[in-house]
Amino acid sequence: MSKNSNQSNKQEDILFFSSDDWGWKTSKYQLSTRLAQQGKVLFVSSIGFRAPTASSEDLGRIWRKLKNFVQGTKEVQPNLHVLTPLVIPFQNFPMKDKINHLILKMQITVAMKQLKMKKPLMFVFSQNWLPYIKHIDRKKCIYYVVDDQSSFKGLNAEQFKAWDQEMSQYADGIFCTAKSLFDNKKALNQNTFYMPHGVDFNNFYSTWSDTTPAAASMLKLPQPRILFFGHISHDWVDAELLKKCAALKPDWSWVLVGRNSMSDNEFAQHANIHYLGEQEFTDLPQFCKAADVGIIPFVQTPLTYNCNPLKLPEYVAAGLPVVSTPIPSVSELYPEDAAIAATPEEFVMRCEEALKKTNEQKHMRALAMQEHTWEMRVDKILGHIENDLPSK
Numbered sequence: 001m002s003k004n005s006n007q008s009n010k011q012e013d014i015l016f017f018s019s020d021d022w023g024w025k026t027s028k029y030q031l032s033t034r035l036a037q038q039g040k041v042l043f044v045s046s047i048g049f050r051a052p053t054a055s056s057e058d059l060g061r062i063w064r065k066l067k068n069f070v071q072g073t074k075e076v077q078p079n080l081h082v083l084t085p086l087v088i089p090f091q092n093f094p095m096k097d098k099i100n101h102l103i104l105k106m107q108i109t110v111a112m113k114q115l116k117m118k119k120p121l122m123f124v125f126s127q128n129w130l131p132y133i134k135h136i137d138r139k140k141c142i143y144y145v146v147d148d149q150s151s152f153k154g155l156n157a158e159q160f161k162a163w164d165q166e167m168s169q170y171a172d173g174i175f176c177t178a179k180s181l182f183d184n185k186k187a188l189n190q191n192t193f194y195m196p197h198g199v200d201f202n203n204f205y206s207t208w209s210d211t212t213p214a215a216a217s218m219l220k221l222p223q224p225r226i227l228f229f230g231h232i233s234h235d236w237v238d239a240e241l242l243k244k245c246a247a248l249k250p251d252w253s254w255v256l257v258g259r260n261s262m263s264d265n266e267f268a269q270h271a272n273i274h275y276l277g278e279q280e281f282t283d284l285p286q287f288c289k290a291a292d293v294g295i296i297p298f299v300q301t302p303l304t305y306n307c308n309p310l311k312l313p314e315y316v317a318a319g320l321p322v323v324s325t326p327i328p329s330v331s332e333l334y335p336e337d338a339a340i341a342a343t344p345e346e347f348v349m350r351c352e353e354a355l356k357k358t359n360e361q362k363h364m365r366a367l368a369m370q371e372h373t374w375e376m377r378v379d380k381i382l383g384h385i386e387n388d389l390p391s392k
Contacts, residue, residue, distance in 0.1 A: 019125040027177070034378040142385065145181050180306045198373050199314055227287060235299075257279055
């Protein structure tokens with residue numbers, strides 16, 4: 001917790017139903033690790049949004065889940081325990097839902113008994129958990145909405161919309177990371193709060209330290225180096241925009257870092273688009289230090305319209321000027337920190353302007369991110385839960 005926390009020292013049991021698998025450094029990781037400083041957390045990894053395919057990515061994820069399931073509930077840091085649930089993922093499997101309900105209920109019941117958890121504070125990050133959580137005696141149920149998940153490709157959108165509607169009314173309180181999500185949920189539940197993502201300030205501000213090296217793999221590339229880190233997926237990244245930008249500026253290095261869900265040859269025709277693989281979260285400042293501009297080249301869809309990019313305050317804390325496609329949260333939250341561009345030509349032009357920013361300008365904006373830490377966000381979340389939600 002932050003030094004200015006006004007929260008009590010009361011320890012909470014927290015049941016945390018994630019929309020991601022443990023280890024992915026998303027908002028769920030950031031929140032759960034901070035909540036573990038308040039009490040015992042059982043982090044339940046995602047049960048997935050859609051039926052798996054025969055792709056190497058899906059098969060790899062199934063294998064990792066099986067390995068983690070066999071290991072049982074494990075403590076990954078003090079007070080933070082991870083359960084990888086085993087459920088039947090195939091849509092056409094007879095009696096799938098009833099069997100999954102029984103399997104998951106048993107797994108969660110056993111884990112809670114092992115951890116001596118009673119009547120926990122429950123956080124739910126995706127609406128498809130709804131059928132599995134109603135039996136749990138909880139202190140309060142918090143629906144934490146980070147995306148319009150019905151907009152992801154490959155899932156049953158109508159079912160997710162129906163679950164979302166019911167979950168919004170079932171929850172004792174809702175936190176939304178984007179204003180558009182907040183406006184939607186406020187109409188369904190009066191106990192709805194706007195809560196933008198925080199930033200791991202100390203991690204990204206470390207780029208300003210002389211002891212933090214620049215990533216060697218990036219230093220080999222010509223400048224300017226334009227960096228994107230995150231999930232490289234067609235759900236998020238506008239591949240055609242990147243290709244056109246790379247063609248407009250063939251002497252620039254366009255660098256992609258992160259988990260890649262696109263085809264291996266997606267950018268093969270562009271020698272100046274460089275994929276450097278998935279990196280440790282704590283190593284990202286080294287890549288920022290070697291970069292000149294951080295970019296958010298998101299596609300324009302309902303999914304991205306309702307998102308709040310984690311990477312924006314991370315780029316800024318690391319000293320990178322930012323160029324983004326028109327994402328409402330980017331303009332609303334950090335209008336001084338990100339230039340907006342709708343076309344490849346505009347995107348390149350905004351990058352050229354960003355390259356002219358001085359170190360003094362970049363450092364001033366980096367320091368401003370101290371007011372947006374995850375510790376401060378968790379303080380506010382727990383304050384709302386304690387003071388603004390009706391007691392059960």
